[in-house]
Amino acid sequence: MKALRFNQDATCCVVSPSPRLVSIYNCDPFGKCFEMDSGSRDDSQDSLTPPGNDANMDNNFVIEMLFSTSLVAIADKSQGSASAKRLKIVNTKRKSTICEISFPHQIADVVMNRKRMCILLESDQIFIYDISCMKLLETIDLWEDHFKKNTANAESASLRSRVRRSNAVGDRRKKPKLALSGDDRSILCFTSYSSPRNNPDSFLLHDVVVYDTLNISPINYLNSVHKGDIVCIAISHDGKLVSTASEKGTIIRVFNTGADTDYEAGNLLMYEFRRGSRPCHLYQLTFDRHATMLGCVGDTDTIHIFDLKHRQSESTNGELNEDELLQANEENHRLSMQNSEPSKQIAHFISKRLGSSIASQNLRRNFAHITIHDGWGHCLGFPEEFPNQIYIASDDGKFRVYTLPSTTGECVLTKASTFA
Template sequence: MKALRFNQDATCCVVSPAPHLVSIYNCDPFGKCFELNNGSRDNNNKADALSQSVTTATELPNDVENNFVIEMLFSTSLVAIADKSQGPTSAKRLKIVNTKRKSTICEISFPHQITDVVMNRKRMCILLDSDQIFIYDISCMKLLETIDLWEDHFKKISTSDSSSIRSRSRRRKSEPVNSKPKMALSGDDRSILCFASYSSPKNNPDSFLLHDVVVYDTLNIVPINYLNSVHKGDISCMAISYDGTLVGTASDKGTIIRVFHTGVDADYDATRPLLYEFRRGSRPCHLYQLAFDRHSTVLGCVGNTDTIHIFDLKGHGANPGDGELNEDELLQANDESGDSRSRGTTGEPSRQIANFLTKRIGASIAAQNLRRDFAHINIDYAYGYCLGFPDEFPNQVYIASDDGKFRVYTLPSVTGECVLTKTSDFT
């Protein structure tokens, strides 16, 4: 049994209950609504062929090799499937399948293997293991743009030597990479895409980190914002809110989760893009899913630990920038200290200098004042889990797990553990 993922509004869940078998379940009322079986392969059924190790674009906790990438389009009959189990050629082919008619609508071939697919009612974005993103108009499957993350990175640092850009790009692509780029697409018609981008420290231009975020307008095919160095390490997990206004990220350590404004709103303050910082825990872990609810009131995270954390986004708590002192405040503190000395004052330091020292010392302590979760779910970390926030029931959390269970939890009214209200079996 393998729990794969929920669709965008958590009305359906995709699981692999057995080898060669993938099932789609309705969440409410709970029940199987479709099944793809690869047990008997023939020429008329190749469009629906799925093999034994079925996974989704979301990286699974046991780090098995993903043989399939699957993405549903809300609760419609449209499903995108990339089959990696039939060899390199098949791994480069994306099939758009109508699950009701059990037929393939179209097939799209790519130059490299597919690692991720995201889509909404306007756009479909495909990420390849060559670090390229292909953007399609989903209404006619027309290719609108191709984004090469490495070419874009090297163009930023050098525009005078194109041959050097190409050679360095080829060299970097040939090297083993521990982290892979992540991307997330908003569910609404604005179709805001966020994806992790490479950057190099100034003191070490030959090193690369996936810790920048590009905010991209896929309707108008133009980048609209860049969030630089959102973590010290690589971005391991990413989620975007339904309306595209917020992006959540987690680093490869998995201890800190940050939420940023994407900049699509008119009142966006470019000097303060960071909205929230949360501490998941003190021990590093691998986070493989972040998820917002429909109205961006909560953010959930799932990793290879024994707890699923849910964070409050309603605005309770201090702004993450409150512990910092900007340049103007520092200059003002210095000026007032100088005035005090010119008047012959020999007592205690000025209040501004005292505040500065307090804030600076506090900021040097490693995130002890970051907000913790307001709700959590205790789990058995031996299994893999996926999480969904249903649009119809904003006070509930859906959990599907590799032990063959579908569970419904209720969020607490105060900080504490979620309450289990229903359990069903994937059969």
């Protein structure tokens, strides 16, 4: 069993009970409403799929629902690379395929709302469609955009991007992420490559591009939002907030996207939360409908819920990050090992930097949490109809409903069901 994702309003959940089977369940009342069986795998197609070329070997489907409508976009990777390059738009009530769209590379992710559909390919290209007529509006090439920004010669930039992409398709350690707002404004956020000035051949996915898919134009660029690669991204329903987490998984940040004209350009960081002090691989961030809560799911036993109702009282500007804190501690230890008193200047520097780090170490933590000691993967949904509840779908085939606590603490399990 693989719990794939909830739809945008958490009225339905998508699971994959077997490698070639995908099912959709209503959450309330709980029950299966759609099932697609790919049948037996075609050996000839399978031979076209090189080992390790899948975006996620555990996920044989890339699937996105359009809220609680009958429209579903599905890319079936279980049938080989040719099928993984083809996106089917399916009507679940009629159990018929409305249209198929083929792409030059395998599909990595799909996001959509009532206005736009955006497809991310393994080649780091984003295709933007008008969902009303399935017309292609724009293609964003992350590699070409990166090299054009850093190379004066457009031909050289295009060549370098193609060479780099051909290597990247076989090496998926770095994976761009994207998220699309649920409202009709259709604000898209996606991670972008950047290179340090002292090492132009090194690439980090730690920038975020805010893009207006209605008018096909970028709105904002958030540079170096983390020191490492961004592995998780989420956008609020209204497109005003974007949340990110890096490969360390210790700090969760929430930024103003700049989609509104009244935002402060120098104060984009809205919230900063500490998930924990130990590294963790995070694979889901999600806002509730009104952006009052942020859910965080990773490969630990604890699912975190952060409170967004009140902005942090103290600015995090000037606080030490983990690397700076470690450096200051090592300097303090070195001085003490020399058995000598540090000079007044050094003592003042250390005390100032360590003092400023106290706020960083005491960043706001979760308002609520869910602890599940089973070792399985989970996905989280905030049901719009029941704002006091949280849905959890797990790879062990369980669907659980939790109630949020009235004060800071653990959520209460109120209902449990099993995917058939």
